[in-house]
Amino acid sequence: MRIADFELERYFARWEFAVRHLLCASDVEGWPMADLLALADDETAALWRDLRLGYTESTGHPLLRREIAALYLTAEADDVLVTVGAEEGIFALVSVLLGLGDHAIVTWPGYQSLYEVARAAGVEVTLHELREVDGWAIDLDELRRQVTPRTRLIVVNAPHNPTGMLPDRVTFQAIVAIAAEAGATLLSDEVYRYLEHDEADRLPAGVDAGPHVVSLGVMSKSFAMAGLRIGWLATRDRSILDRVARMKDYTTICSSAPSEILALIGLRARERVLARSRSIVHGNLTALDGFFDRWPGVLSWVRPRGGSIGFPRLRADLDADRFSAELVEAEGVLLLPGSRFGHPGNHVRIGFGRTDLPEAVAGLERHLARVVRD
Ligand SMILES: Cc1ncc(COP(=O)(O)O)c(C=O)c1O
Structure with missing residues (x-):
């Protein structure tokens, strides 16, 4: 590649x-590390103390998947796949969803892997440009115009890297609808979710917005634990997660055992x-x-x-x-x-x-x- x-x-x-x-x-x-361990409850303290450094479950520790699912309104543990950082989630998801001849639309400027992995797979990528004069806003009319019969994936990142843009709910719902009408998957990169500067601005999570939407989350940003390298994909379309799991066999197989328990401690103490x-x-x-x-x-x-x-x-x-x-x-x-x-x-x-x-x-x-x- x-x-x-x-x-x-x-x-x-x-x-x-x-x-x-x-x-x-x-x-x-x-x-x-010491501050995080001090947050452990009895169960996670025991999991940490008795941890064995073998391979872990490829889809992620069941308790961790359950805790991640609890971040959402409609997700269950089986709607979650744990990845190594958000980065592996992007790589694996794009790799299984898209191939030669497909079309994707990705907001830009942005985190490069969100469009570069697709390009490397021979996908035609249309960048949806955010402009400073528009307050970096997503232009729904332009997004509609960018859809083609071959569009399989739309990628939106909000809160946005690098601009801090955050659409309102109506705009987000419109993006969800545009993807549904196009028959495309919407990848909602939510790694900065929970860092809204006004909490009232928090968007619904993608996984809760429709079965064609995939939420991308990670411990790195709002949860302040980038060194764990624990991320996840959450979607109610389990066939997507199944395909991503098969791709993961070629990338990392499973996550780090200590990191999974530390992420569990962090998520249980998320407030x-x-x-x-x-x-x-x-x-x-x-x-x-x-x-x-x-x-x-x-x-x-x-x-x-x-x-x-x-x-x-x-x-x-x-x-x-x-x-x-x-x-x-x-x-x-x-x-x-x-x-x-x-x-x-x-x-x-x-x-x-x-x-x-x-x-x-x-x-x-x-x-x-x-x-x-x-
Ligand atoms: C928008 C966005 N998505 C995904 C990632 C990848 O996150 P991680 O480095 O934790 O894998 C980043 C990291 O900067 C990011 O900014």
């Missing part, structure tokens, strides 16, 4: 562990886990409001409605690639230039899920003070 480089991941491979401050990470500050994430993200977002107020005309953004990232634009004389390279050199602060999404608009991705955000922003402001001329 030949597949284009994953530009964002290559960038992180180069920089993530070499800089002082990651001001573009999409995950929330990871849980300390505390999510409260911590929201407190970090909302505190940082308020700090960023102040930051943008201090640099009017230099950096501006469509304020994210959900998630832990946003996609501000730099003033035209400050080239995003050059600015990011000089910033990391001068201050050890990492931003992610929009070019890594193949986006030409002089944007950078900024992440606000980490607790060192005040120091990172201080470094960014020192650099701005040096390079900005009024």
Whole structure:
């Protein structure tokens, strides 16, 4: 299989562990192991203590699948398949659903694997472009026009990476309907779900919206446990999960035994886990409001409605690639230039899920003070 480089991941491979401050990470500050274990109930504490390091069930630990299903209104444990990160879910789902001659529509800019895996399989991919002038909104009329008789998959990610876009319920239901009318599966990438900046804006989960919709979830973002590498697909179309399970035999076979139990502990304590994430993200977002107020005309953004990232634009004389390279050199602060999404608009991705955000922003402001001329 030949597949284009994953530009964002290559960038992180180069920089993530070499800089002082990651001001573009999409995950929330990871849980300390001891703090997570302290949340275990009697059953999960015993599961952890008595854990044997053998292979695990390919579809995922039954208790974990049950706990994931409890996140949704209509799902049962058998409607859930555990994957290694959300990334394996994307790879396996797209691989089994699509082949040569099929057509897919994917929101863009976005997380590259959501369209690149399909392209590598010979699928014709139409990018549904989100535009800053529209507040990064999904254009339902354009989406309808993009559907063809060969459309098998529509992919929507909300809250959205990198813009923080979050459609309203009416728009989401319309997307669900467009996919149903097209006879297509809708992949609803919900890895930033629960990080809505106004909880009233939370969308229904895809799995609850219709049997042709697949929810993609993960422990990495809102649950702040990226190192577990536990993700999942949830859909009431069990034939899809069965096909994905057969593909998984060629990728990872099953998940890590310790990670499954730790994910179970985290999900059972989800109210505390999510409260911590929201407190970090909302505190940082308020700090960023102040930051943008201090640099009017230099950096501006469509304020994210959900998630832990946003996609501000730099003033035209400050080239995003050059600015990011000089910033990391001068201050050890990492931003992610929009070019890594193949986006030409002089944007950078900024992440606000980490607790060192005040120091990172201080470094960014020192650099701005040096390079900005009024
Ligand atoms: C929208 C989106 N989907 C999926 C993923 C993959 O998640 P994970 O790295 O936990 O597998 C990411 C990671 O950044 C993402 O932003």
